[in-house]
Amino acid sequence: xxxVANAAGVSLMTVSRVVAGEPRVAxxxxxxxxxxxxxxxxxxxxxxxxxxxxxxxTSTIGLVLDDLANPFFAVMARAVxxxxxxxxxxxLVGSTNDEIRREREVVSAFCARHVDGLIVVPTAGSHAFLSxxxxxxxxxxxxxxxxxxxxxDTVTIDNQDGARRAVAHLLDxxxxxxxxxxxxxxxxxxxxxxxxxxxxxxxxxVREEPSLVRHGLRARADAHAAVVELMDxxxxxxxxxxxxxxxxxGVVEGLSxxxxxxxxSGAAGAASAASAAAAAGVALVGFDDxxxxxxxxxxxxxxxxxxxxMGTSAASLLFSRIEGSTSPPRSVVLMTRLVVRGSGEVRxxxxx
Amino acid sequence: xxxVANAAGVSLMTVSRVVAGEPRVAxxxxxxxxxxxxxxxxxxxxxxxxxxxxxxxTSTIGLVLDDLANPFFAVMARAVxxxxxxxxxxxLVGSTNDEIRREREVVSAFCARHVDGLIVVPTAGSHAFLSxxxxxxxxxxxxxxxxxxxxxDTVTIDNQDGARRAVAHLLDxxxxxxxxxxxxxxxxxxxxxxxxxxxxxxxxxVREEPSLVRHGLRARADAHAAVVELMDxxxxxxxxxxxxxxxxxGVVEGLSxxxxxxxxSGAAGAASAASAAAAAGVALVGFDDxxxxxxxxxxxxxxxxxxxxMGTSAASLLFSRIEGSTSPPRSVVLMTRLVVRGSGEVRxxxxx
DNA sequence: GTGAAAGCGCTAACAT
DNA sequence: ATGTTAGCGCTTTCAC
Numbered sequence: 060x061x062x063v064a065n066a067a068g069v070s071l072m073t074v075s076r077v078v079a080g081e082p083r084v085a086x087x088x089x090x091x092x093x094x095x096x097x098x099x100x101x102x103x104x105x106x107x108x109x110x111x112x113x114x115x116x117t118s119t120i121g122l123v124l125d126d127l128a129n130p131f132f133a134v135m136a137r138a139v140x141x142x143x144x145x146x147x148x149x150x151l152v153g154s155t156n157d158e159i160r161r162e163r164e165v166v167s168a169f170c171a172r173h174v175d176g177l178i179v180v181p182t183a184g185s186h187a188f189l190s191x192x193x194x195x196x197x198x199x200x201x202x203x204x205x206x207x208x209x210x211x212d213t214v215t216i217d218n219q220d221g222a223r224r225a226v227a228h229l230l231d232x233x234x235x236x237x238x239x240x241x242x243x244x245x246x247x248x249x250x251x252x253x254x255x256x257x258x259x260x261x262x263x264x265v266r267e268e269p270s271l272v273r274h275g276l277r278a279r280a281d282a283h284a285a286v287v288e289l290m291d292x293x294x295x296x297x298x299x300x301x302x303x304x305x306x307x308x309g310v311v312e313g314l315s316x317x318x319x320x321x322x323x324s325g326a327a328g329a330a331s332a333a334s335a336a337a338a339a340g341v342a343l344v345g346f347d348d349x350x351x352x353x354x355x356x357x358x359x360x361x362x363x364x365x366x367x368x369m370g371t372s373a374a375s376l377l378f379s380r381i382e383g384s385t386s387p388p389r390s391v392v393l394m395t396r397l398v399v400r401g402s403g404e405v406r407x408x409x410x411x
Numbered sequence: 412x413x414x415v416a417n418a419a420g421v422s423l424m425t426v427s428r429v430v431a432g433e434p435r436v437a438x439x440x441x442x443x444x445x446x447x448x449x450x451x452x453x454x455x456x457x458x459x460x461x462x463x464x465x466x467x468x469t470s471t472i473g474l475v476l477d478d479l480a481n482p483f484f485a486v487m488a489r490a491v492x493x494x495x496x497x498x499x500x501x502x503l504v505g506s507t508n509d510e511i512r513r514e515r516e517v518v519s520a521f522c523a524r525h526v527d528g529l530i531v532v533p534t535a536g537s538h539a540f541l542s543x544x545x546x547x548x549x550x551x552x553x554x555x556x557x558x559x560x561x562x563x564d565t566v567t568i569d570n571q572d573g574a575r576r577a578v579a580h581l582l583d584x585x586x587x588x589x590x591x592x593x594x595x596x597x598x599x600x601x602x603x604x605x606x607x608x609x610x611x612x613x614x615x616x617v618r619e620e621p622s623l624v625r626h627g628l629r630a631r632a633d634a635h636a637a638v639v640e641l642m643d644x645x646x647x648x649x650x651x652x653x654x655x656x657x658x659x660x661g662v663v664e665g666l667s668x669x670x671x672x673x674x675x676s677g678a679a680g681a682a683s684a685a686s687a688a689a690a691a692g693v694a695l696v697g698f699d700d701x702x703x704x705x706x707x708x709x710x711x712x713x714x715x716x717x718x719x720x721m722g723t724s725a726a727s728l729l730f731s732r733i734e735g736s737t738s739p740p741r742s743v744v745l746m747t748r749l750v751v752r753g754s755g756e757v758r759x760x761x762x763x
Numbered sequence: 764g765t766g767a768a769a770g771c772g773c774t775a776a777c778a779t
Numbered sequence: 780a781t782g783t784t785a786g787c788g789c790t791t792t793c794a795c
Contacts, residue, residue: 070783351701353664
């Protein structure tokens with residue numbers, strides 16, 4: 060910067076003003092400075108700048124989510140990034156793998172860099188530690204799930220409603236033995252979806268059958284194994300509700316694997332002929348849309364949510380806080396959509 | 412920091428040393444300081460720190476890619492993030508939409524924040540502007556594609572080889588009218604894959620048919636439309652090679668749509684009965700694996716690459732540069748894998 | 764082992 | 780419209 064000032068024959072302050080685009084500079088002087096900037100390839104040091112400016116804002120936000128590789132969060136992240144760019148902000152990302160320890164590490168590292176705000180997909184556990192950050196000026200918005208012990212702007216979907224409608228849809232098609240396959244029970248969205256499942260059953264007077272409920276499925280393979288087990292029960296489910304995209308994929312694989320072993324496999328395979336036959340006719344509704352869902356056989360009926368809208372919405376809330384909004388914490392609840400494609404409309408086969 | 416110093420009854424310098432974990436502090440003093448840090452909730456300001464420290468490193472890298480919402484780049488990004496965390500670095504992300512203007516903006520903003528390095532998926536166009544950044548100390552690694560006019564560490568796959576094998580596979584199954592559906596021709600990977608297509612054909616003495624080649628398909632819908640057009644030709648292709656995941660998905664949709672209109676649709680639908688019949692029997696090999704590829708009908712044969720390995724590899728190269736490696740630019744070329752599942756093994760139907 | 768002084772690159776506040 | 784001075788929060792250097 061001193062070099063630029065020398066080259067242009069002006070003071071540091073004038074360079075500072077020109078670079079900042081302040082209006083109170085004579086056009087001729089500005090031109091000289093701009094030439095010097097170009098000649099020397101000068102770029103303002105935003106880090107040094109940040110140290111001095113009044114409110115110490117960095118035009119950077121942090122995005123803390125479960126797993127960036129998950130298509131759901133990836134789409135959300137892209138939406139956040141777009142909104143941030145529109146506002147002139149950069150985005151730091153950090154995946155937590157749903158571990159609160161990692162979340163704290165990421166938040167801590169982000170705050171040491173003075174992010175102006177955080178968009179957080181909170182892991183299970185108390186988030187009281189975030190109120191400390193907020194007291195020191197960092198704005199926080201939660202997305203996908205609320206944070207326990209933290210009263211902040213939050214963007215979620217109506218998980219109970221979505222699950223309720225999915226299960227009601229299966230009930231409407233004549234099913235009563237409906238399995239629930241879910242992820243870790245300490246994840247808020249999973250609790251909500253399970254609750255929706257339970258509500259739908261009881262509102263129709265269908266007794267919940269504990270042997271048809273599996274929690275804690277973390278990966279596709281877990282769901283695959285779980286559905287194979289379920290179909291091998293003496294009295295298997297005729298329909299399955301899966302509570303996220305990974306589980307849905309695992310179940311699709313598991314069912315098609317079973318169905319393929321059906322013809323003439325007898326007792327040779329791992330699956331019995333009976334379970335194979337049952338698998339071939341099982342109905343399925345999943346939470347979250349998945350790529351190529353309409354190309355499966357049968358096409359997949361799902362409760363879809365809009366991760367891009369969630370990201371955009373969360374970013375908007377955050378920027379309105381950063382710009383000084385002090386209204387009481389807001390809660391945006393987006394609706395889900397039941398996308399009927401075929402797999403949820405299979406009627407139960409009469410058992411011989 | 413001054414508050415901490417006062418509370419502990421020591422000087423700023425001692426606090427600095429304790430917080431930095433320097434050894435030359437008396438254990439008793441360190442304990443007092445640590446207590447004060449905890450009591451006051453003090454956290455070191457990494458921004459101010461960075462201004463003063465010797466090499467001005469920020470322990471932050473920038474990841475500049477086409478589109479974070481694309482599953483391929485999302486998986487790559489997650490791998491980069493994991494490697495960065497392992498090394499104690501944070502990651503800024505920016506999507507370019509394959510526009511060089513946006514790429515320059517993102518790089519510029521990252522450099523103003525003094526990122527120690529950049530991992531870049533270069534857009535089409537000259538990247539000479541990056542050598543300026545490198546001269547001022549920012550390390551750069553390219554991934555997925557090399558950057559024109561820039562000699563740096565690069566991680567790619569053997570795109571020509573992958574495409575060649577895909578097309579050879581189709582030739583092996585008796586096809587000779589093989590369509591090529593590709594993205595923008597100015598994208599390096601697309602040039603390479605098209606080149607592989609051409610090579611495979613000519614090595615078997617099959618003349619390339621220009622009417623079966625479509626470039627510039629940016630979205631699923633484009634690919635969908637293109638394949639419908641192709642199948643409606645007087646002499647449609649019997650096989651299709653798609654050069655990325657989005658195009659593959661579009662083609663899968665287009666073909667299944669056509670095939671579904673076949674039975675008894677006559678001249679009523681947009682597609683002719685002939686094109687519908689042809690679509691039902693067309694072979695398909697795609698570049699990039701897609702979720703649930705094995706659940707399609709027929710299951711999708713693809714040339715798969717490993718985006719996580721690419722991300723990890725790029726990050727390793729970058730950190731070795733950041734740590735001071737001055738070896739000549741390295742080029743890591745990963746191999747692709749032909750995953751045979753069914754859609755690529757359909758034999759051409761004899762035309763009546 | 765600890766502290767005092769200087770200054771990283773920039774901008775707020777006050778001159779001129 | 781431009782320049783001067785001081786200082787952001789920390790670390791370097793050097794003295795004790």
